[in-house]
Amino acid sequence: MSEQIHAVTMPKWGIEMTEGTVIRWNASAGQRIDKGEPLLEVETEKIVNTVDSPFSGTLRRIIAESGEVRPVGALLAVLAEDDVSEPTLARFIEQFKGAQVSFEPDAAVGTAASAAVHDAAPGTEAADDEPRVSPHAKRLAERLGVDLARVRGSGRNGRITREDVEAFAAQSSATAPAAVGGADNTAVRLRLSPTRVTIARRLLESKQTIPHYRLSIEVQAAALVQRAEQAAREAGRRITMNDLLVRACALALVRHPELNAWLEGEEIVRFARADVAVAVATANGLITPVVRGAEAKSPAEIATVTAELFERARRGELTREDISGGTFTISNLGMFGLPRFDAIINPPQVAILAVGVAEDRVVAIEGAAAVAKMMTLTLSADHRVIDGAVGAAFLGTLRTLIEEPQRL
Amino acid sequence: MPQLSMRDAINQALHQEMERDPRVIVLGEDVSGGAGGTSGQREASGGIFGVTKGLLPRFGAGRVIDTPISESAIVGAAAGAALAGLRPVAELMFADFVGVCMDQIYNQVAKFRYMFGGKSACPVVIRMAMGAGMNMGAQHSQAIYGLLTAIPGLKVVVPSNARDAKGLLIEAIRDDDPVVFFEHKALYPRKCEVPEEPFRVRFGEASLLREGADATVVAIGRMVVFAEKALDALAKEGVSCDLIDPRTTSPLDEETILESLENTGRLVVVDESPPRCSVAADIAALAAGRGFGSLKAPVVQVTAPHTPVPFSPALERAYVPGPQRIEAAIRQVLGRNR
């Protein structure tokens, strides 16, 4: 009869107590105990206190010996009358479920871990003479090898921000190359510039996460060359084929807005204006200044904008504004004589056009072999949002614009 | 390095600062306890949570002052003593008792310097135990740091571990402005390595406890512990996040949050307070403003509900934002909801 069996459990003394240590038993098994008699001593984080026996009976079993730590509610001993059989006692002990105390919010009611005492991750703290620096700025400085003592902070109380580190690194340009000794070869070890770090990160992300596909098309370029010369004469300034290609792409983009877009999370952002980014190689690496509203600009206006952007890019004076917000990118390596190549999409954009050199190629025209000025355009597109037919249609429009360039 | 509980780390900071600077005094209800008792034992208590233990025997009743239950007088007297050149550390026992002495805190202490044209300094520290999770009911469980963060003139500290608690309290005592110092009751027994010697943790400088590319998780006080658990669980799926503990909600380290957001584009804020006008809402507003260009997904706030703290453990467990809710929030911000 379980009414004749009484559980002595780890008491809960005070709000914070979740466990206690048995210090000493004042009685031994088999001894008769009266209600209120001091039965054992328990130690908590704060005190040592005596547990008076809550019941009268024989101390039949001691479950938790001196020195043992038990959570609040755990069985410490069993009191019962002498006529309670051993098997009954054993069953009681086996089936005993004490109260469980937990302050963890996710613990299911009635089940809980014991005390919430384990290691917390230590915070970082700065000695008084250490420079004030944000954690991300500190990481970047370590990566770029920037000496923080030399960086001026623009944050609160002169704290160094990541932008400060980037600016410092850009300013001190190519950080002094350090020689590395090989046994029979000499090498230098160069830190990536901040620009290069950014390029690397974005290209890797693009290549790894965007399902690229490529579409190539050969177009006749003779008319475009003539149109460029004509426009230059009219404007009285240099206008390149590239400037006309920017305009051609802009017009094609307006007609195919699927490509004039960003993919953000699960949303496509389609733009009304074609802000065409033009990849340009500089000493610091690839930069893509943006020609805004290219569909509404004349070839001469585009030429003025690109000339100025390229010049500032070469001098390293481009602002963040100049290089952000492009809705589509053109990469032209024709000047290096490359017949064709493909490019990696610049996210969040969804497509990029790679332009090869305009060169004389043997082609079949009306059933006969002929020589014509040809150019290969390769579109890389993000298959998540642009299907092949859409990309092909865009290239078709572009071909028409290039081969019949009066509208440019 | 010795392992100390947050309780003992704060206690050590108080000892070291009182040792270093005779202007530091401690006052509050039962900070020693036993005054006027029949046992003749002074320091019968050492604070209801044992945080001020040992101060009375070491520094005497002149500098370790037991007060009647009079919160307005405790804060007001501490402020007055600060104006007169002392560096008092007042203890309010439970943060909820701020309600009794709000005038002294926000009309008096917070405004002196500005009202008096920068002529005064009120270097008072007001310590208090806060937080839900221990079934102490609606008037002993609140996390009200957001309320005081909204008040210009106060600095507000919410440590998440023993080491920070020590460094931040030393900084608070040495700081010339009024500082409100929140100690989460459930963090008192948690241990970590704490340097023995005095050191300072500057205000307005968050700690970046973990680094990852997928999302930025900002958590305050005890929520840092739960955020770590959530991140442990998600790490098994290859998810890694920046975990930022602002440590002080005023000043707030906006740079660290924004710089992290630039990397991750996704933000989860975890705050034990109810959601309206909370620190979580404040940080979400920061992301929506200065961090807008970085955002790839809506900011997710994990907070207590807009209710008082319930007593019943069944309800309080649901009230406190725990690891599972934080984990779900991170999945949500990553678009990994099932």
Added chain:
Amino acid sequence: MELDRTKLLDAYRRMKTIREFEERLHVEIATGEIPGFTHLYAGQEAVAVGVCAELTDEDYIVSTHRGHGHCIAKGCDVTGMMKEIYGRRDGLCKGKGGSMHIADFDKGMLGANAIVGGGPPLAVGAAIACQLRRPASGEGRVSVAFGGDGSCNQGTVFEAMNLAVVLGVPTIFVFENNGYSEHTGADYAVGSKDITARSAAFGMPAERVDGSDFFAVHAAMQRAVARARSGAGPSTIEATTTRFYGHFEGDPQNYRAKGEIERQRATMDCLARFRATVAADGSIAAAELDAIDRAVLLEIDAAVSAARAAPMPSESELTTDVYISY
């Protein structure tokens, strides 16, 4: 006015109920099954019952963090209280309040309060309502502000006492001086060491009574309540008493001398003193009181069993009851 036998028996039953309720909680809390932060009233029963014996359900009381005794004295359901303390769904406050926030508006019990000094201003407000609704002739309703010696040092209490005097409202301030504000002695924390004189200085009658003597408390309450009901304004009763347990359950009570509680249990036990008084004047036989003792034990047993068996609140109840409409 002498109490009749029925009222005397009722008073004894309530005191005994409070005692056994608290003694049983002391045991049950140690098992870890009861959540939170509990402050036991054992030892102070004569104050709550001596005061509330003069009140009806139409009168109001405000209580403290040590409120179980006030609740039982004012007629709150013992099982509902026990369920509340266990955090159960059908507790008196649906498990949302707990030990420190039990309220029962049907019984004029405006709530226990976990903020020291939080209650007395509320009692003054309730008394304003009583005064406005005072019948043209006859007696009005009253409010009682229970507080400990610790609360008398709060500004809110000073303000409430002054306002009650200014408005002449029917509030009775009852200070239960059990000698300790938490872990600090009242002799230290109350500067003048005299709560009665301090209260009188606000401009109202104040008297000190032996709080372990039910009859003394009751007589003082009769004087105060007669004044209040007649429209003569507020009064203060300071009842010197003791608590048989710590400030809260788990308090090691290092501030109390060894043997103090045993001595006080021997000399200041209001139940024993009640029995001695009625035995001396022969008004009630010991056997009648013994029968009450047995019935009370059964009632408390039943309340604990019911509370342990009662369901926990469901998570959906977390966000209800914040507003009436929102």
